[in-house]
Amino acid sequence: MVGIILTPDNRSKVFIQKLISNKIKLEHIIFMNKKIQEKSFSENETKISKSYGFDISESVIQTLVKNNLTYKEFDFIDINHPELIKYITKINLDYCIFTGGGILKHQILNLGTKFIHLHSGIVPYYRGSTCFYYSILKDDNCGVSAYLMDENLDTGDLILQLNFPKPSHIYLDDIYDPHIRSETLVAIFRKKLLEKKKFQKQDKSNSWPFFIIHPVLKHIAILRCVK
């Protein structure tokens, strides 16, 4: 059984829309929804998102309702919340897609459910934060690593790694990053990798992570995309 934990953010929007459009059905959808004001997007951002197969202006709740999907809603956003842990224990998932937003603590990691994270960087070379930009600067492309989460940073067993070309627009954080993560997620299901369970141990020798990219380097990376 596979489930997903959604939150009211771009990554969740893209993940759920791409799963639906690729006719991938999950047994459980959990929505942690604090009813926060969602970010608005320009016409151009919406247009570009549609060219990738999703609509960034559509909220998670709109997608769920429009597609008549059953979901369990919580009024908090906390991946380690006791109520969420109790619920996941009850539904007994084999795998749960974690869209991000917080560090999974010991208790939730030891439930028996394996949490899948999609990291926008090819590990072990790109661990840590904003790796997306560093790989554009260094390698002129982007990558995603899907792995089963453990208690360390980006070191869990690998499910799939995919490389992507750099985008040709400036909307990297809001559009392209969730797009390539969601494409990797869809590929996991198409290739039936969770059923095959052939996960690969990571080389953990390169353990020094990247930290949040400085705006000067971020601008250079974006300008490399649009030059």
Add this chain to the structure above:
Amino acid sequence: MNKIPYQYIQNNLLTTPQNYQMSSYEGPDFLISYQFSRRKIITELEKMPDFISYSDNFFSSQDISDACVIIKKNKFSTNELYHSIIMELINNPKNIQVIPIIDKFLKKFEIRKKIFLNYDNEINIASDEFKEIQNYILLSFMCLIRYQVTSDLKYLNTFLKLNDLICSAKNLIVNKIDISLFHYLLQAEMKYILKLLDELDIWLE
């Protein structure tokens, strides 16, 4: 004249740390503002009394213990450790013994955005004081040397952040050597940013 000021040195980053999270894209003008801001500070440093150009001799005459010995003390001076590491890096830039020590302090800076006067032998904070600007200049210098040797963007990234912090608190730079060293660091930073732009075929109008 630039339309947008370089916003990352507007506040004193020693007292109001900048985490750089989800920084917004401002277009090529941002990089022009950055260059303008750095050049302005370089000129200000050159106009300071007793300004002299940096030379490796700044570090050569000092009698300081080995970094690996200093770090084993129950409580050590960050400044003493940093001087020792820099002397080692200048004499032998490929010395691998001091690299894990540098990396630990880079990580500490990236997380806390502060460098404390003293640490213990497990590199835990052993002082409340963090406003010694020379320590930030010295760590910045280590980043530069490591970037020159490795071309690893991790070092360039922290180098830029440290230099932002020092620029934001430049009124604390009074020591003649600090003035000259920071002047050298900013010039080097601009040189490597321009080199990166050039390598990636990015031209700013």
